[in-house]
Amino acid sequence: MPEGDFAASLHARAEALTEACIRCGACFSACPMTGPAAIADADPAATVGGILDLLAGGDGTPDALRWANVCNGSGYCIPACPEGINTRFMVQLARGYARRQAGEQAVRRTARDNYANMARSARILSRLQLSPEDAARLTRTRPEPGATPPEVVFYTGCNIAKTPHMALLMTDILDAIGVSYSVAGGTGNCCGVQQHRAGDFAAQGRMAFGTTENLAQHGAPLVLSWCPSCQIQFGENTLPSYAAIHGATPFEMAPVLPFLAARAEQLRPLMRHPVRRRVAIHERPALPAIMDAVGTLLALVPGLEVVDVPVPRIGVMAIHVVGLPEHKRALLTQEFAEAKAAGADTLATVFHACHREICHLGDASFEVLNFLELIGESMGIAHTDLYRRLRLLDDVDAVIADTAPMAAAHGLDLETVRTVLLAEFGG
Incomplete structure (x- = not known):
């Protein structure tokens, strides 16, 4: 291009x-x-x-x-x-x-630095939680030579790697309903959002169109996105421009959760284990079909009750609510109070960025989980939320000690690990 x-x-x-x-x-x-x-x-x-x-x-x-x-x-x-x-x-x-x-130089520097920081953080945090085999499983960028094209590509995006239990749960659910899929993601397949926000449109085009070509190589007509930010970037930004330049797009991109919800009857008999919880959903309004799908999926879980929490909903994910930290904190405080007042014992996050901000904020009577953990519990599958466990250690040195075997397995530099952890968890 x-x-x-x-x-x-x-x-x-x-x-x-x-x-x-x-x-x-x-x-x-x-x-x-x-x-x-x-x-x-x-x-x-x-x-x-x-x-x-x-x-x-x-x-x-x-x-x-x-x-x-x-x-x-x-x-x-x-x-x-x-x-x-x-x-x-x-x-x-x-x-x-x-x-x-x-100015062009400042724009390029901002885009480059923001992307580099994001990429480093996603790479380090994922490797502190994943074996080398699972890390490769979630970040493949090329299909196997001569492989039959899958039904869909599961596009993870970049930052779900920080909370990899979500991606592992999703692949297990796709396996359970017999979907033929391949996985593509990681920072080598970025949507270009960092460049778009900075105004570096040329770099955005190179990255986003490069990812488009990588996804197209799998040969699937449908790419299923996990990240709502990636879905918006491709659906509203990249693919319309790709079509304008090339005359067509090589695939359709759609969120994965409505895809799952449309297969509710396949999932229903797999929900064998009751999950006796009263659950409030940590909703985001940017893509309403995703929230509708979450409601449909949780309704399949025997024993689970969803309670309504009447609070204002803003943002694509928590990370997008920038520049107004006091407002964001006030909304979260209100949501916790309303959820408890409604008798909820669980606040279920949907997206990875929201989960990172609040997963450690529960108490003895009120737990914060990702909603896929509830689906998995009913299906009898589980992956430990290691991000939350590390967050609850509340000490960077303790996290480094706890994750030393994984850091060694991946050959990570400990000073880089410390820098990333300080940025993610604070002192």
Whole structure:
């Protein structure tokens, strides 16, 4: 791919958005972040006009810049648009254009450093928890030569490697219902989100299109994503640009959980063991079909009761709620209190990034699990949540001592391990 093709495709899409938007401001009015970001009193139409100015290469407005920077991808803006525009893509693309104003060198440095830090963290944390064999199982990048194409590719993305028990549970569930699949993931198959956020569109195109070609090599017509951020990046960003450049896409990408939910009748007889819990779900609104699927899957578990927790839902995952830490903490405090008031004894996370932030926050009467652990318990399969165990050690030196055999098995440098653990767990 010529380096400029992807950036040019984004520019063309920015122009199309600018022409299609009627500047009504409905997307701004639907956004749950305007109040916490202290811009609720801004003029909606003028703020959207500032977003369009950023897409056209202008400076935007202070309110538009603030809005773009606090956007966490919740997606409430999309159904609010009377013109059917994907306003989430519009605002986040404008954020990328705004960040490009720092200059090409600064943009490239930010994208490179953010990706390098993410890749190092995912690699080290996964290897502290996985045997070399399981690590290879979850990060394969090429199909076996001459292999029959699978029914689907399970695309793990990058950061689920930090909580690998989720990926292992998912592969066991796919095995149990007889799906023919291959696995692709790891930082060598990144979706390019770090480059997109930084505004380094050329690097994003190289990485995302490289991953597209790698996924296509498996020969499956359907790629199932685990990570909602990856799904949004490919579904709303990469694959539309790929189609614009190449005329078509080599596969369809869809979230894995609705795929599983559509096979509920295959899963139902496998749920042999009752799981007697009252469960609140740690929901995220960005891709509603995924939350519907989680409800369908948990309804298959005998003995399990899901309780409703009426709290505001924001973000693609917890990691996307940036710039407003006090607001995020307040929502989490409210969610824990509401869940306990509703009689829940379990808070079930869905996504890996959310799980990393709260898995260690339970108490004697209230446990935080990933919902796949509940599915697995009913099916009689289990993988230990080693990330939570390490988090609960609450001491980097203790984690290093605990994981020394795995570090040695993978040949990890202990100073690099310490650096990653300090960044992940703090002192």
